[in-house]
Amino acid sequence: MKYYYSYPNRLCLIWICEEDKYITRVSFQKPDDSYKEQETPLIRETARQIDEYLDGERTEFTLPLNPQGTPYQKSVWNALQRVYFGETRTYKQIAEAIGNPQSCRAVGLANNKNPIAIIIPCHRIIGSNGKLTGYAGGLEIKEKLLLLER
Template sequence: MYYDIIESPIGPILLAGDEKGLKHLNFLQGKKRIEVPADWVENKDFFREAARQLEAYFLGELKSFDLKLAPEGTDFQKSVWKALCEIPYGETRTYKEIAVSIGKPKAYRAVGLANNRNPIAIIVPCHRVIGSDGKLTGYASGLDVKEFLLKLEEKKV
């Protein structure tokens, strides 16, 4: 597995993946940070395009990512993550709306768990999912990061 650490307005971001695609985008600050395993190999060139697209996103110049993704998870989780990718830039959906969109209308709690286990933050936009009351709900990297990302997109719509 290759990795790189890039700087962003919300702190350092870890990118990791292999020839199949990007497997992880994690914040190195917050509750859900991960440590780089000893057997991963640093490779800035491998992530050059991902870093370029993320920089453009943070500048408000990119609204849709075009990267090869290879998240690892259950079939249910992957169906949720796919639905997250269909939420348009600058918009939000509720957990229930995601559950309905994947054909499991009563599975909104399971959607929340899958959302929390999303290994590719920002690009698979779990930050765009909010509570049914319109309030920001948990975000593995902290509500301040979620709020930052939503405000970034709000300003650039």
């Protein structure tokens, strides 16, 4: 069964989704109708860890994740999880990290499709000129997340 529940926090409203005891989405938009609204222990724990992160009390997440995507997208998302708290990388650096240095644009597209915001830290990826680039929650939220990690 697929479940979701929404939580307001000090940053925004998020929706957390669970399927088969794995977190499959943390999003700034309500999931589709294939999900049933129900708070589960795992969803509640995810919200708690996100709150701790936003309060500056947590730098890593310890949750079972199962983001759905293509093998290429998953390779990018795995690389994103190796960009640690307080660090940033460029799209080019992620492309190099996955062994495909010419795929900066494809990395950007995969970054854009990241289904587990905040926990898979796509907000830590910036343009090669050091500027903030797109973010599903908006650039204001991306900037706040990066400032939180300084």
